[in-house]
Amino acid sequence: GAGVSQTPSNKVTEKGKYVELRCDPISGHTALYWYRQSLGQGPEFLIYFQGTGAADDSGLPNDRFFAVRPEGSVSTLKIQRTERGDSAVYLCASSLKVSGRDEQFFGPGTRLTVL
Amino acid sequence: KNQVEQSPQSLIILEGKNCTLQCNYTVSPFSNLRWYKQDTGRGPVSLTIMTFSENTKSNGRYTATLDADTKQSSLHITASQLSDSASYICVVGDSTSGTYKYIFGTGTRLKVLA
Numbered sequence: 539g540a541g542v543s544q545t546p547s548n549k550v551t552e553k554g555k556y557v558e559l560r561c562d563p564i565s566g567h568t569a570l571y572w573y574r575q576s577l578g579q580g581p582e583f584l585i586y587f588q589g590t591g592a593a594d595d596s597g598l599p600n601d602r603f604f605a606v607r608p609e610g611s612v613s614t615l616k617i618q619r620t621e622r623g624d625s626a627v628y629l630c631a632s633s634l635k636v637s638g639r640d641e642q643f644f645g646p647g648t649r650l651t652v653l
Numbered sequence: 654k655n656q657v658e659q660s661p662q663s664l665i666i667l668e669g670k671n672c673t674l675q676c677n678y679t680v681s682p683f684s685n686l687r688w689y690k691q692d693t694g695r696g697p698v699s700l701t702i703m704t705f706s707e708n709t710k711s712n713g714r715y716t717a718t719l720d721a722d723t724k725q726s727s728l729h730i731t732a733s734q735l736s737d738s739a740s741y742i743c744v745v746g747d748s749t750s751g752t753y754k755y756i757f758g759t760g761t762r763l764k765v766l767a
Contacts, residue, residue: 579760580657580742581697581757583756594753639685639704642699642755646695
């Protein structure tokens with residue numbers, strides 16, 4: 539595709555529910571990153587994939603958060619037993635490969651609201 | 654703790670004026686430093702990427718500088734335009750043990766007035 543796409547653009551859910559957020563990276567990009575951005579803050583690293591494997595998941599806040607990328611392309615961020623504090627914009631980015639110079643291209647984000 | 658701090662938090666300037674945004678970081682070991690522009694409701698867009706060996710990088714009216722010794726960077730915007738109104742985020746790459754994790758500052762919100 540032309541850029542990174544994320545669906546849904548907005549998700550409203552109730553406390554305790556399960557949600558899945560999807561990211562479609564730019565075709566051919568092997569690296570994929572998930573970030574969380576709260577209002578007025580910069581994005582906070584959650585996890586990144588190199589191919590199908592999670593190369594670094596140290597940013598996931600707790601075991602309610604999980605992400606997969608089974609075929610090395612589309613990724614899904616899964617949040618179990620959602621809490622009000624999970625409300626944020628979840629951003630996905632992809633780059634051609636993981637390196638110190640590769641540009642990350644960001645999607646528009648999914649705005650998650652937990653009531 | 655690795656941190657990236659930006660100043661000012663917000664800035665208002667008149668169209669056509671220049672401005673400089675600051676970024677101080679404590680990330681170590683340092684891999685690279687990036688500046689992003691983020692419009693409201695959109696994902697960040699890369700402006701410049703610098704490794705530790707580079708001390709300046711330009712992209713049109715945007716010029717970033719880096720002093721890896723003092724761990725400071727700046728983003729200079731020349732002849733500002735209304736479309737420059739956005740948040741500007743400084744991002745530092747942490748290359749610990751071969752991983753590439755990026756630490757974002759909280760951003761400077763720039764408003765350009767006609």
